[in-house]
Amino acid sequence: MTTHSTAPAHYAPAPGWPDLADADLLRTLVETERRRRRLDAAMRAAVAEAERRGLAVDTGYRDTAELLTDLLRISVQEARRRIEFAIPQGRPRARKVWKVLAAAS
DSSP states (O other): OOOOOOSOTTOOOOTTGGGSOHHHHHHHHHHHHHHHHHHHHHHHHHHHHHHHHTHHHHTTOSSHHHHHHHHHTOOHHHHHHHHHHHSOOOOHHHHHHHHHHHHHO
16 A cells, blocks of 8 residues: 655554545545634634724733734734734735736727
């Protein structure tokens, strides 16, 4: 039997995973990713709303990064990354689309 794995040699599968049929494992991968994306979207929305409300200052923190660091027990770098991803940015891609459409005319 040939196995293809990128896992390190010291990797030990969790109990029950080796017994899972391939199709079930594939479904689990897809479902887990779907759930992870929903959770990521919920976190981004919550962080954006906390920032919009000024919740950090209202609760005695200097800024949202400090609030997230304390509340979620994450690094300052991770807190800033989450804030950056949560705050809506301009849409530079839309400008590119218009340039392409204008050039095609």
